[in-house]
Ligand SMILES: Nc1ncnc2c1ncn2[C@@H]1O[C@H](COP(=O)(O)OP(=O)(O)OP(=O)(O)O)[C@@H](O)[C@H]1O
């Protein structure tokens with residue numbers, strides 16, 4: 001058995017946006033703490049507009065809080081300059097969004113291995129791993145298709161492979177099946193959970209759906225700017 005170690009820790013992250021009226025601020029996150037260990041799957045549920053995507057963006061270093069810290073493997077990510085942060089993010093964190101954000105002019109396999117090329121890997125080696133990942137989600141025979149030639153579920157399966165390409169320690173998934181029908185939701189979720197397990201990646205999964213959250217080891221509800229432990233009997 002491998003020992004569980006801390007992958008990400010957010011400490012007292014506070015985030016406000018200017019309010020729509022231009023007067024005052026909208027307090028979205030109020031001194032939120034969150035720690036995720038290796039092999040842990042943490043679900044965050046909450047109503048629309050409560051700040052779930054904001055939290056995920058801050059955990060992934062895509063945005064900065066007004067105050068507070070985020071640590072990846074114990075290192076404070078705001079100590080890094082933007083180039084270093086981008087480089088570390090590409091290596092350590094995989095993102096999956098509601099919409100796939102695949103690059104339309106590249107094939108499925110090229111989209112999957114792009115993060116490895118950015119990290120400086122040779123293309124042959126990158127392509128080999130990308131093909132293995134696509135094979136694991138049953139997409140090897142669609143590897144030469146462009147995103148527009150794939151269904152919504154297939155596009156999301158490619159996006160999952162891309163997120164895992166650089167063997168990150170952490171997956172951040174924001175409503176990854178929010179745009180799919182029931183059948184595709186089930187397939188994409190089961191592949192996401194299987195791959196996450198075989199690749200031994202920790203995950204923070206944002207979802208509206210309690211049933212999806214219940215498949216995770218830890219559940220929180222984001223409400224009025226704070227994370228509350230959540231159980232299904234609530
Ligand atoms: N860049 C921004 N400027 C101003 N307000 C913002 C900005 N981004 C988000 N907000 C506001 O912050 C609040 C939280 O937004 P966020 O996108 O994090 O919610 P969410 O929980 O992900 O919602 P959903 O479930 O609909 O995706 C919302 O009221 C939103 O309008």
Ligand SMILES: [Mg+2]
Nearest residue numbers: 052053054174
């Ligand atoms: Mg959102």
